[in-house]
Amino acid sequence: MTPQSPPTQPKTSVVPRRALRDGVYDAILEKLLDGSTPPGSSLNIDSLSRELGVSQTPVREALVQMEHTGLVARTALKGYRVAPPLSADQMTELMDARAVVELAAVERAALRAADLLSELRAAHARHVLAAHEVARLRSGEGPPTGYADLRECFTADWAFHLVIIRAGGNHFLTQMAESLNAHAHRLRQSVDHGTFDTDQAVTEHAAILAAFESDDPTAPVEAMRAHLTAIDRRSHAEEDGGG
Template sequence: MTSKETSAGSGRQRSRTPVVPRRALRDGVYDAILEKLLDGSAPPGSSLGIDSLARELEVSPTPVREALVQLEHTGLVTRTALKGYRVAPPLSPEQLAELFDMRGILEVAAVERAVAHTDDLLPELRAAHARHVLAAHRVRKLRGAEGQPTDFADLREYFAADWEFHLTIIRAAGNRFLSQSVESLGTHVHRLRQTVDHGTMDLEQAIDEHAAILAAFETRDPERPRAAMRDHLAAVARRVSADG
């Protein structure tokens, strides 16, 4: 290889090297801002200054700006000309109704398709339910006997386990486009958690309803899982409406 080729190769390598670190930095900033949105430290309507966030996170303004653009697409953040970015207001009653309507359409369809793969699904669904139960147990311990509310950092594992139970069924449906559609609702489910008071969580009800869905799959009756999922989503919607 000539020195010219070596130099050219080194130049190409140098030009590619920053891509992954920059993406990792942007993703890290995205996660940090997302946690601020969900833990209440950046409440709905509050301003999100690029420079102040960059100083707080000890990064340059560029990854902050890129992360805010991503968050704007999720609906968690809004941008107004000449005013910059703000935390989006909580979901309105109409938006909540539409969110649960869409979840019902997509998740019941996923259940209908997943029943054909019940034998493969059941071990994974049992494991997902066990993780959800364990996460709920940890939240109860953190709350103590008086049931004091916990902050989002304490609830992160619980929320992730709750959503993973649903995603386990959705993946078992075997339709990548259905999976992508449901997973895109994940950020809106996060917005839902902005709306609901952390002190009025439905730990017991959610665990019981997930157990009913699991038991319905175990019957091998194709109708029962669909009914159990529909009942669960309707119950969550009622609880959220009551909290609001």
């Protein structure tokens, strides 16, 4: 009689654990970006785990992930603290790096514009709806939702960029772009939470979409360059106290 192999254990813990970690990451990120946990604030793992109703492990994992993007800093014997906002020079360096990576991806994506138009139009429509909801809630037409209404708009904004970046067909460019977007959260720490550039971003995305719809393969690159330059200009205006 052939001996039976011992039953294999189902691998059920990896995805739920990752989902839990990601959920904790999003919850802590919201605290950092909504102004309730300002730069320099201490982030106590035990307190966060009690507040979020989870064990300390996913909190610790989320903070390690945030440390890699510069959102938090860890000091020996003192634990984690919210990192300071990006300086003006760091903002410029971040946007310069985004331009290098994204313009390279756009140049490649423009060669297959017809293949991405449907997905890009859908991403733009989602961004328009999210921006409209932010404007509606900020005008007092709906119940206040804190940072949650902005999170959907930021997500839709980045999703538009990702459609183009992925269409470039270079996985390494995509990885670099996603890493830089994680750092961009620190730029959002610097924004006055009473003013946002959602309307400008929607208008600039519309110009990028129109460029991809044109027959000019150079137009998407120039439209994206203009958009990234405008983001840089607005970020410095916020830093300087302007509008």
